[in-house]
Structures are given as C-alpha cells and as structure tokens.
Amino acid sequence: MLTRTHVSAFVGLTIVAWLLALWLQGQPVLSLSFIRPFGIVVGLVCGIAAVFNRWAWAWPIFRGWFVDRPDLRxxxxxxxxxxxxxxxxxxxxxxxxxxxxxxxxxxxxxxxxxxxxxxxxxxxxxxxxxxxxxxxxxxxxxxxxxxxxxxxxxxxxxxxxxxxxxxxxxxxxxxxxxxxxxxxxxxxxxxxxxxxxxxxxxxxxxxxxxxxxxxxxxxxxxxxxxx
The missing domain is CATH 2.40.128 (Lipocalin)
Structure with a gap:
C-alpha cells in the first residue's frame, strides 16, 4: 500500500517536472503571479487528501467503487x-x-x-x-x-x-x-x-x-x- 510519504514524493516529482517543462518553454514560473494560485491549489489538494485519509475514506458514498477496504475502527x-x-x-x-x-x-x-x-x-x-x-x-x-x-x-x-x-x-x-x-x-x-x-x-x-x-x-x- 502506498504511504503518505510515497504520495508526497510522487506529487513533488510531478510538480518539479511540470515547472521545468514550463521554464524550458520560456514561461515565468518564478513570478509571484504564477506561484500564488499554484500554492493555493497545492494546499487545497493536500488538505482534501488529509481529510480523506483520516475520515472520508470510510463514508458509505465511497465504499466499494472507490475504496475497497473494510472499516474496522x-x-x-x-x-x-x-x-x-x-x-x-x-x-x-x-x-x-x-x-x-x-x-x-x-x-x-x-x-x-x-x-x-x-x-x-x-x-x-x-x-x-x-x-x-x-x-x-x-x-x-x-x-x-x-x-x-x-x-x-x-x-x-x-x-x-x-x-x-x-x-x-x-x-x-x-x-x-x-x-x-x-x-x-x-x-x-x-x-x-x-x-x-x-x-x-x-x-x-x-x-x-x-x-x-x-x-x-x-x-x-x-x-x-x-x-
């Protein structure tokens, strides 16, 4: 099973590769106007992932089709x-x-x-x-x-x-x-x-x-x- 460390590493690697590709195309990846919305999105996604990992995975709406894991708590x-x-x-x-x-x-x-x-x-x-x-x-x-x-x-x-x-x-x-x-x-x-x-x-x-x-x-x- 993937751990939080594995997921964070994959996300971080994806971000670095994406920024490098934009930089090679001449995009202003280090400008404040570019970084600000990117940081908001990353923070939101991380927050959703944390809530899902701790609580939401066990909600009936996700059971079976999205999370195939019994709730034993x-x-x-x-x-x-x-x-x-x-x-x-x-x-x-x-x-x-x-x-x-x-x-x-x-x-x-x-x-x-x-x-x-x-x-x-x-x-x-x-x-x-x-x-x-x-x-x-x-x-x-x-x-x-x-x-x-x-x-x-x-x-x-x-x-x-x-x-x-x-x-x-x-x-x-x-x-x-x-x-x-x-x-x-x-x-x-x-x-x-x-x-x-x-x-x-x-x-x-x-x-x-x-x-x-x-x-x-x-x-x-x-x-x-x-x-």
Missing part, C-alpha cells in the same frame, strides 16, 4: 480459545474474554488486544480481498503480560493471527492465532463499539452495562477521535 469484544497450559496448575485454561481496539485510516491500521493479564499490539498487518469476496486480515503482534506475571505464568512473546472479516459493517471477525511459544487457538470478535478504549477495565465496564440510547450516541461521536 472501534473496540470489539473478543473471545479466545487457547491450548495454553497454566504452568502453576498444569491445566488448560478456559475461554478468555478480551477487547480488540482498531485504529484505522486509509493508509494505516493499528490493532491492540487487551485481556485481564496482558496487552498485545500489532507490529505489521495486511488486509486482502480473496476471490470469494471475503476480506481477510493477517497481523503479527507482540504480547506483554502484566509485570507481576512475567517469570511465573507468562513471558513476553510474539505471534500471528488470521481473521476473516464477515458481514456488512462488518459484523464480526473469526479466525485463529499461534505464538512463538508453541501455543495456538481460535479467536472471534463481535459486538463492536465505535469508541476506542485505552485499557481493559474501561472496555470491560462499557461492554458489561446495558447500553442506553444516549451512550450509543456518545460512542458514535467518539468515532471522530478514533481513526
């Missing part, structure tokens, strides 16, 4: 089924509830998983649309357990996850993950809120209480601060 409730064995008890653990926070623009995406015992953040990612018209997301992540658990129950480790993005909206994501400590499991993401939470406790409180209409509106408003 917000906080998702996640259920993890792991084959990890607790070293202190020798038993496999049950389902884990966590929250996945996705911050996204057209050119970037950040994925963060929070559970009661650890936090994971994405190192790299990729979103592809397969021949069956289903989007799939691959993420490489780093997991950091709470400091008091390191050396006893769990250590810092890395892993990868693979999710299918399903439904209109979309509605859910399902897939599996594996880690460099030899564990693996399934993962399902549902019940998205548009608000992005920064810690497990805040997300858990929000998902645990019945959502009123006023809270729903506040979640939608929070979308503007959750790219």
């Amino acid at each position: 917000g906080t998702w409730e996640a259920t993890l089924i792991s084959d990890w064995t607790d070293p202190t008890t020798g038993e496999k653990i049950g389902p884990i509830t966590g929250y996945v926070v996705v911050r996204q623009t057209l050119a970037s995406l950040s994925v963060r998983l929070m559970t009661v015992e650890s936090r994971s953040h994405s190192i790299s990612h990729g979103i592809t649309k397969e021949s069956d018209e289903i989007f799939r997301m691959a993420v490489v992540y780093r997991n950091e357990p709470e400091i008091e658990l390191q050396g006893t129950r769990s250590e810092i480790h890395h892993g990868s996850l693979w999710l299918e993005i399903l439904g209109e909206g979309p509605e859910c994501m399902k897939g599996h993950y594996w880690t460099d400590r030899g564990t693996r499991g399934g993962m399902e993401l549902r019940d998205r809120m548009r608000r992005c939470f920064d810690c497990y406790e805040h997300a858990h409180d929000a998902f645990s209480r019945p959502e009123t209409s006023s809270e729903s509106e506040s979640h939608e408003e929070a979308d503007a601060t959750c790219p």
Whole structure:
C-alpha cells in the first residue's frame, strides 16, 4: 500500500517536472503571479487528501467503487480459545474474554488486544480481498503480560493471527492465532463499539452495562477521535 510519504514524493516529482517543462518553454514560473494560485491549489489538494485519509475514506458514498477496504475502527469484544497450559496448575485454561481496539485510516491500521493479564499490539498487518469476496486480515503482534506475571505464568512473546472479516459493517471477525511459544487457538470478535478504549477495565465496564440510547450516541461521536 502506498504511504503518505510515497504520495508526497510522487506529487513533488510531478510538480518539479511540470515547472521545468514550463521554464524550458520560456514561461515565468518564478513570478509571484504564477506561484500564488499554484500554492493555493497545492494546499487545497493536500488538505482534501488529509481529510480523506483520516475520515472520508470510510463514508458509505465511497465504499466499494472507490475504496475497497473494510472499516474496522472501534473496540470489539473478543473471545479466545487457547491450548495454553497454566504452568502453576498444569491445566488448560478456559475461554478468555478480551477487547480488540482498531485504529484505522486509509493508509494505516493499528490493532491492540487487551485481556485481564496482558496487552498485545500489532507490529505489521495486511488486509486482502480473496476471490470469494471475503476480506481477510493477517497481523503479527507482540504480547506483554502484566509485570507481576512475567517469570511465573507468562513471558513476553510474539505471534500471528488470521481473521476473516464477515458481514456488512462488518459484523464480526473469526479466525485463529499461534505464538512463538508453541501455543495456538481460535479467536472471534463481535459486538463492536465505535469508541476506542485505552485499557481493559474501561472496555470491560462499557461492554458489561446495558447500553442506553444516549451512550450509543456518545460512542458514535467518539468515532471522530478514533481513526
């Protein structure tokens, strides 16, 4: 995917080539009357590009024909089924509830998983649309357990996850993950809120209480601060 740096470099190169061509034709490219409107146009285009990259790309009017990328922004409730064995008890653990926070623009995406015992953040990612018209997301992540658990129950480790993005909206994501400590499991993401939470406790409180209409509106408003 092209980044903002790539686009800026291509635009800058185009401008330089255009000015050089005009100069070779004897045009007064350095005169104030020539530069002033040019600067206004460039500033306007850059502003539109910045707004589109941050917000407008996700507007329904552009979906499908102009932007073929799912809008995953917000906080998702996640259920993890792991084959990890607790070293202190020798038993496999049950389902884990966590929250996945996705911050996204057209050119970037950040994925963060929070559970009661650890936090994971994405190192790299990729979103592809397969021949069956289903989007799939691959993420490489780093997991950091709470400091008091390191050396006893769990250590810092890395892993990868693979999710299918399903439904209109979309509605859910399902897939599996594996880690460099030899564990693996399934993962399902549902019940998205548009608000992005920064810690497990805040997300858990929000998902645990019945959502009123006023809270729903506040979640939608929070979308503007959750790219």
